Amino acid sequence: MGGGEHAHGEGAHGGDFRAKVWSMSGGPYCRPKHWKRNTAFAMFGVFLICIPIAMKSAELEAKHRKSLLNVGGPDRLSRVQMAETVADIRGYNLSLIKSVSASSVDHGVVSPADISMDISKLVQTLGISPISFGNGVRLTLEL
Template identity: 70%
Template sequence: MEKTKVVIVGGTGYLGQHLLQAFAGKNGGDQYVAFTHHSSPLPHLLLDAFPHFPAFPVDLKSGLGFASISQDFGQPDVVVNCAALSVPRVCEQDPDSAMSINVPCSLVNWLSSFERNKTLLIHLSTDQVYQGLKSFYKEEDETVAVNVYGKSKVAAELLIKEKYQNFAILRSSIIIGPQTVSPLPKNLPIQWMDSVLQKGDAVEFFHDEYRCPIYIKDLVSITLKLIDRWVVSEDKQMRLVLNAGGPDRLSRVQMAQVVAEVRGHDPSLIKHVSTSSVDRGVVSPADISMDITKLIQTLKISPTSFKDGVRLTLESESHSHIL
């Protein structure tokens, strides 16, 4: 059986690096893996960690760089698109960039240039495609985004559904988990909560904004299962939209309470505030918790509880400090 060629678009990001780690851990496995990056030069830690995976500079806005993947790596069997401008406030300030990066026109055009449309596109979307007016959104619910980030991701989903034949769209919630091989500059949610509570100062958290945070290893295994499923399928047709959230609907207060409990921090440091009391420079949907029944039934997975995800995240952090 031929090896599957996988290209990870946005390999330097949080999910991208965790996917590379998973493929590297399979010791060659059944895949040839390449990744794209926009930041240059690539961090040494990343190059040292994944010396066997070719890296291609690609500009998603213009599509520059895709042609060299075709030439040097060949037509991919699977492309996982994790590249995005994903900080809602930044998207709000620069809507043009948000639209041109998050709506993957150049990527879809590149994939459409291949014969037989035989490449599977696994595209990372977001829970922010939902309006946030109820609990436990289902995949078939209307997508009415309330900010530029969400709107760009809705537009991306529409583009893929209209222009491409083979796809799986994963609407991911907040992703929790350990730091990446090449550490990211942005705060990771659990690590940040842990560090502020550790200082012993009172911290404000929203009590009226709900999400279903997903543990990174679950998101990785969902992606790998989709690839495996695609490889063994006869007709190579997939048109799938899945809510990729964890099993718990939680407010920020509840998330912080779990971190405090796992780490033995003083829970009275957690101050409850309403989202209406803070101007974040972007409208944020109130409740975009998701029903993940379809995910569980389709891929036969049992997602990690938030508490276990927190425990695993913080355990791996303490190990990496000891090493």
Template identity: 50%
Template sequence: MSELELEGAVLVVGGSGYLGLHLLHYLAAETKYQLVYTFNKLNVPPNHDSLRHVRGFQVDLRTGEGLDQISQELGPPAVVVNCAAISVPRECEEDPERAHEVNVPRSLTRWLKSFDHKKPLLIHLSTDQVYQGTKSFYKEDDETNPVNVYGKSKVEAEKHIRSNWENYVILRSSIIYGPQPVIPVQKTLPVQWIDSTLSSGRETDFFEDEFRCPVYVKDVVKVILLLIANLTAEGGFSQLVLNLGGPDRLSRAQMAEVVAEVRGYDLSLINHVKSSTVNRGVQSPPDISMEVTRLETFLGITMTKFADGVRQTLGPLKAH
């Protein structure tokens, strides 16, 4: 990738979030890229060594305020990676209007359309929750019929992009797990939470009937870097929808078992329970495991198995 150059910046929308920070860190290492990001309220410390050459712009995605400043100062970007979203399903359920305003990138596509002769590649992070969850290993061409507001807002976002922009890749991501980024975030990270809970020695309930294909964050970054490299190598327009998951279909309880096995915890600490025993204030799809063959074939990669990703995230075995 090092010999390829882009005509314009790479813009990471939502660059102060978990995935955004990982992406900025790895893109910043590719010094040929002019790299910028947006944030809403929480900015990245400007003096952080690995990101000292990266510039942030405050943007309100609901109105688009702040986007014009980017193009006025830097011109049209070559690539826009949209990581920004309200991604907690319960928050979306409690405020559907705000969820749709943020998650459907109307202001972003409106801004992109303002460039006369430039059609930047839009890489948009969607979700596995666009699927209804009534079968295993969904494929990209399967019907989207989400059961909650979060999934509905992301389906609407996908439809909006397909109708309003001609150069895009939509990535339907499963649960993203992995280490903290170079600047730690405050959100609860799934594998670290499981590890912390089991390390306390407390018995904990885990759902045995909700299945996902958790995806390692460094795989997500690799996918996005390869898509950018493919753009610079091939040129032309893309209109792709790709499932972005790991290779393992796992319940929450099975995820906990893998963490326990990697770290040496007692498996009896994991209580297998039905998801119907807990009211989370939002309906959750039972099985939204995904087939990722199209992604792996298109990019020529193999996704990281969950056990390997857990080892890379948490480090060596727990001492007995």
């Protein structure tokens, strides 16, 4: 009843089984029989799975690339008007803001004078109504 008659040791089935086990990491027995073939099969399987996934990913990326949305608010404001709105909300002196033409400032890149964006596609696609710039500033500053 003690179970001593069952052979569970190394001599049970012809010695140490670990020398016949293959794994991609190799472990202590990194040169088992047919390791090159087994590695080739494993790599083929990985590519067989990854290629369709990569193709589907590229397809989805291209599909979403077509949906370019401008994000902004409903107000068409100049940079000066934005600065004045923030200053007014914060209680700063508006006379400290000086208006200059955009062409007189070196941005390092070419920048259009009018930076307003048409957000009608954003509103239509997402079904949202953006809040005004002033309300956005108030919410951001929690005033």
